[in-house]
Structures are given as C-alpha cells and as structure tokens.
Amino acid sequence: MNKAGITKLIRAGEGIAVEFKECRSGLSRNVFESICAFLNRNGGDLFLGVDDNGTITGIDIEAVEQVKKDLVTGLNNPQRLNPSFYLSPEDWTIQGKRIIRLFVPESSQVHRFNGRIYDRNEDGDFDITGNTNLVAALYARKQTSYSENRIYPYVTIKDLRSDLIAKARTLAVNQKPGHPWSGMTDMELLQSAQLFQRDYQSGKKGFSLAAVLLLGEDQVILSVLPHHRTDALLRRDNIDRYDDRDDIRTNLVESYERLMTFVAKHLPDKFFMEKAQRISLRDHMFREVAANMLIHREFLNPYPAKLVIETHRLFTENSNKPHGQGLINPASFSPFPKNPVIARFFKEIGRADELGSGVRNLFKYCRHYSGGKDPEMIEEDIFKCIVPLTPQVTEQVTEQVTEQVTEQVTEQVKNIIAFCMIPKSTSEIMNLLGLKHREHFRATILKPLLKEGLLKPVIPDKPKSPKQKYYTNLEKK
Numbered sequence: 173m174n175k176a177g178i179t180k181l182i183r184a185g186e187g188i189a190v191e192f193k194e195c196r197s198g199l200s201r202n203v204f205e206s207i208c209a210f211l212n213r214n215g216g217d218l219f220l221g222v223d224d225n226g227t228i229t230g231i232d233i234e235a236v237e238q239v240k241k242d243l244v245t246g247l248n249n250p251q252r253l254n255p256s257f258y259l260s261p262e263d264w265t266i267q268g269k270r271i272i273r274l275f276v277p278e279s280s281q282v283h284r285f286n287g288r289i290y291d292r293n294e295d296g297d298f299d300i301t302g303n304t305n306l307v308a309a310l311y312a313r314k315q316t317s318y319s320e321n322r323i324y325p326y327v328t329i330k331d332l333r334s335d336l337i338a339k340a341r342t343l344a345v346n347q348k349p350g351h352p353w354s355g356m357t358d359m360e361l362l363q364s365a366q367l368f369q370r371d372y373q374s375g376k377k378g379f380s381l382a383a384v385l386l387l388g389e390d391q392v393i394l395s396v397l398p399h400h401r402t403d404a405l406l407r408r409d410n411i412d413r414y415d416d417r418d419d420i421r422t423n424l425v426e427s428y429e430r431l432m433t434f435v436a437k438h439l440p441d442k443f444f445m446e447k448a449q450r451i452s453l454r455d456h457m458f459r460e461v462a463a464n465m466l467i468h469r470e471f472l473n474p475y476p477a478k479l480v481i482e483t484h485r486l487f488t489e490n491s492n493k494p495h496g497q498g499l500i501n502p503a504s505f506s507p508f509p510k511n512p513v514i515a516r517f518f519k520e521i522g523r524a525d526e527l528g529s530g531v532r533n534l535f536k537y538c539r540h541y542s543g544g545k546d547p548e549m550i551e552e553d554i555f556k557c558i559v560p561l562t563p564q565v566t567e568q569v570t571e572q573v574t575e576q577v578t579e580q581v582t583e584q585v586k587n588i589i590a591f592c593m594i595p596k597s598t599s600e601i602m603n604l605l606g607l608k609h610r611e612h613f614r615a616t617i618l619k620p621l622l623k624e625g626l627l628k629p630v631i632p633d634k635p636k637s638p639k640q641k642y643y644t645n646l647e648k649k
Contacts, residue, residue: 174503178264178273181217185226188294189216194223195272197235199242202297204253208285209292210276211257212310216292221271230269239272254284255366258519260529280318280512281366282311311371319472320385320511323371324396325378329359332379332387336425337361340387343521353520362387365520366513382513385471386424394421399474402427402466404434406481424466424514428523431462431479433604437590438481439561444540452594457537458486460530461557463523465490468510468555475554485560492555500549502535534559585621595630595641618642 186192191206203220210216220239221231231239240261250256262273282289289301291310300306314321337358344351353361362368367383370376384396393400406416418434420427435458444453465477465488473491480487493510518524525533531549538547538559545560584605591604598610598618607613621627621642628645631637 175264175266178219179266182219182222182226182228182266186224186296188292189214191216191218191296192222192224192226193218193220194229195220195231195239196229197232199239199246203243204246204285205288205290205297205299206292207247207257207259207274207276208253208283208288209290209297211279211281211283212290213278213292215276215278218274218276219271220274221269228267228269228271230271233270236263236270236272243272243274250364252286254287255281257283258516277512280314280321282307282314318511318513319470320380320382320513321369321371322381323369323374323376323378324381324384325376327379327384327388327392327396329362329379331389331392332362332383333389333423334358336387336423340425340517340521343523347520347522351520365517367517380513381471382511382517386514386517388423390422393423397471399476400471401476402431403476403478404431404480405478406434406438408481408483411482424518425521425523428462428466428518429603431466432458433587433591434479435462435481435486436593437587439486441593442541453537453541455594457534457541457559459523460534461486461488461559463518464488464530464534464557465555467515467518467524468492470510481561483561485558487556487558489554489556492551492553494551494553494555498551500531500551502531584617585626588617588621589626589644592627592642592644595643597641601642 181190182192184190189210191210193200193203193206195203199220203218206218210218221229223229240263243259243261246252247259248256257279259274259276262275264271264273284301287301288299289307289310290297291300291306292298300310341351341353341356341361345354352364356364359368362379362383367380367386368378369380381396384393385400388396400421402420404418404420405414407414409415416434416438418430420430422430432455435454439454439458441452441454444451462479465479469477469490470493471491475489475491477490478488515524524530534547534549534557538545542560543562547560548556548558550556550558587604588601591601596604598613601618602608602610602613605613605617618627622629625645627642629635630641630643631639634640
C-alpha cells in the first residue's frame with residue numbers, strides 16, 4: 173500500500189477492519205487485543221500514532237524503533253499471543269509525523285492474548301472468552317474456512333516422516349540460531365507449528381491436513397487426498413505433450429525442492445548483484461513462484477497444480493479460494509493467507525518470507541530476469557502466475573551443456589551441471605539426486621566430475637572444509 177492509500181484509510185475512520193491507537197511513546201496493552209481480534213475475525217489495518225478521531229498525532233521519533241521491536245517481540249511470544257503470529261510493521265511519515273501501520277490478515281487459528289479470546293465488531297474489540305456460544309462459533313468458522321485445519325484423528329506420528337521433521341528443525345535453526353524448535357521433541361515441534369489441533373465443535377483432536385501434506389508419508393498423503401499432484405512440465409518442441417516432466421505426488425517440503433530443481437534444470441541463472449553481493453536471480457524469483465503455488469492452494473479441489481516452462485513464458489496454475497478477482501497490483505494489493513499454518517511452516521524453514529513480500533520480490537526480480545517485463549498474477553478460482561521469458565533465457569542452459577559436455581555424459585551429470593551454476597554443497601547435490609550414502613557419492617560421482625573439470629570447488633585450498641561447495645566450470649570445456 174502507498175502513502176495515498178494509507179491517508180485514505182485513515183480519513184475513512186475506524187471500522188471493523190481499521191483501528192487507531194495513539195501510542196505516542198510506547199505500546200499500550202490493548203494493541204495486542206486488537207491484533208488478536210483482527211486475527212480471529214476478518215483481518216484489518218492497525219495504525220499506531222493516530223487517535224480515535226483519526227487525527228495523526230504521531231509517535232515520538234526516539235520511540236519508533238522500540239515500539240516496532242516491542243511489537244515483533246510480543247507477536248512472537250506464545251505466552252502473550254498464542255499461537256504466535258509473524259507480522260511486519262511498516263514505518264511511515266504522514267503529514268510530517270511518524271506512524272506505524274500493521275496489516276493483520278485473518279488467521280486460520282483461534283488466537284488468545286494473555287489467555288483471553290478477543291473478537292471484533294463495528295464497535296471495536298471484545299472479550300468473548302466466557303461466552304461459550306461465541307467461542308464455539310469462532311472455532312467452527314475457522315474449521316470450515318480453512319481446509320488445512322481438517323482433523324484426521326486416526327493419523328499418528330508414525331504416519332509422518334521423522335527424517336522430514338528433523339530436516340525442518342535443522343532448516344529452522346539454520347535460519348535463526350537458537351530457534352525454539354531446536355530444543356523440542358518431535359511432538360512438541362508439531363504442536364508448536366499448529367499441526368496437532370483440537371476441533372472444539374466436534375471434540376476431535378489429532379493431526380491436521382496441513383501436517384499430512386507437509387510431513388506425511390507418501391501413501392498417507394495419497395490416502396487422504398488421492399488427487400494430490402503437482403505437475404512440472406517442459407514444453408518447447410513438443411507443445412502438445414511435453415519434452416520433460418516431473419509428476420510430483422509427495423509432501424510439500426520435497427515438492428518445493430523438486431520444483432526448484434526442475435526450474436534449475438531448464439532455466440539458466442543470470443549474473444546479478446544486490447548490495448555488492450552476487451545472488452541467484454533465478455532462485456530468488458522462482459522460490460516465490462514455487463512457494464506460492466504450494467502454500468496458497470485449495471487442496472480439497474482435485475484440480476492438479478501445474479508449473480509449465482514454454483519458450484516465451486513460465487506459468488503456474490493451482491486451485492484457489494479467491495479473495496477478489498483479476499490481476500494483482502503489487503502497489504495496492506492486501507495479502508490474504510490461504511493456508512496460514514502451511515505458510516508459517518514454510519517461513520520457519522526459510523522457504524518463504526512474510527506474507528505479501530513474495531509478490532513484491534517476484535515483481536522486483538522478474539524485471540531483471542525477463543528484460544524489464546512484469547509477471548502477471550491473476551486471482552480467480554484457478555490462480556495463475558505468468559512469468560515472461562526471453563528466448564535467450566530458455567535456450568542458454570541447453571546450449572552450454574550440449575556444447576561443453578560430450579554425448580557420453582549421463583542425464584544425471586547434466587542435471588548436476590545445471591544445478592551447480594550457483595555453488596552447491598555436497599548435501600544439496602545428494603538431495604538433488606536422492607542419494608543418502610555420502611562416500612559412494614564422493615567416489616562415483618563427485619570425484620570424476622572434479623577430475624574432468626566439470627565441477628570446481630569454491631575453496632580449492634581446503635578440499636575438506638565443512639563450508640565447501642562446488643560450481644559448474646563451463647568455461648573450461
């Protein structure tokens with residue numbers, strides 16, 4: 173949202189989706205009551221530095237950073253807001269005064285602040301903790317609104333993959349040292365991630381659809397959702413069918429990795445500097461595309477999700493519960509979570525950013541990757557994302573590999589070469605190939621590639637460094 177949009181919202185005054193708090197020198201207690209109420213109802217905009225009449229009073233300049241810090245700390249403290257919820261405060265200067273805008277989406281969970289449940293109506297926030305009927309209605313609304321919360325009481329922790337839970341824990345700690353998951357048992361982690369729930373309308377408790385989709389054994393996923401599938405297709409020569417395909421029928425964590433591998437196999441990276449550091453333009457852009465089609469899908473709809481690479485574009489399709497219709501404008505759209513539990517899990521393991529930033533990042537990086545062209549995101553019953561490509565982008569990897577790798581090189585090696593255009597670790601390459609035995613991989617795959625000069629180490633003088641990575645050496649051939 174831009175400054176004009178914020179000014180317009182403030183002028184319209186408070187309502188069920190807009191709340192003002194003065195907070196001149198610090199946070200007031202009822203800020204979190206409003207956040208809790210917005211999460212439990214339909215979401216909304218919270219403005220700090222604005223009084224009840226809509227007058228912009230501003231936050232003291234020396235207090236702004238502390239207010240933002242206290243907001244983030246409180247939101248991520250489950251002893252205050254439970255379950256915790258990540259939100260990103262925005263600092264704005266309006267009429268020469270500093271205010272903070274916090275967009276709060278509707279959550280798929282029922283939230284409590286200091287053990288109390290708050291809901292919202294036109295008159296503001298109200299405590300419904302003691303009203304059994306209102307609390308039951310709130311839980312019922314959440315359960316029916318979000319299919320990810322559907323309870324499967326006969327699914328046990330044995331039906332989930334312990335190796336994926338361990339992997340999620342490791343990824344979360346890599347993102348944030350000291351992450352709470354590091355000291356939790358598997359069951360505690362699953363409960364913390366809101367993957368084990370109670371349905372207060374039916375009395376059922378157990379693992380949710382989100383838990384099954386994120387961490388379930390493949391046969392459990394397909395038993396619960398027989399139609400679950402993500403199709404990755406390459407259509408350049410054979411446009412009626414496909415030139416390459418990955419039929420993905422597995423958990424969402426590995427589905428994401430396979431989509432990224434498919435993109436890396438068929439689309440090149442481009443040299444790009446950001447803040448004096450080279451980054452993978454392709455990975456930064458398509459991680460948003462892959463995460464979006466997995467996180468924001470309506471999983472009960474049998475329509476298969478697709479990622480299709482063509483000569484002049486890449487597009488995705490997935491079933492959707494639309495909130496609005498038509499093209500999404502990144503300058504004015506308000507993000508709406510389709511599966512907040514799944515989205516939060518992806519954020520914790522570093523596969524997605526905070527709500528709304530993915531769209532902005534996609535537009536930002538696409539302009540560099542696609543020669544100044546913008547992507548299109550279309551909100552309908554079938555959500556579509558279209559990324560324009562140039563012929564040079566779609567042909568570069570194939571040309572480089574066919575010119576510099578002989579016909580005797582296996583398809584497996586070609587995949588590694590495409591994957592390692594950005595330096596990758598031993599573990600990342602093994603994950604690409606689905607291998608688990610490290611010594612076998614080193615002896616039969618890695619060493620021959622290094623000997624032939626197809627891969628080179630990032631740290632050549634320390635070949636056994638734990639930080640060692642390998643990159644494609646296309647220039648030599």
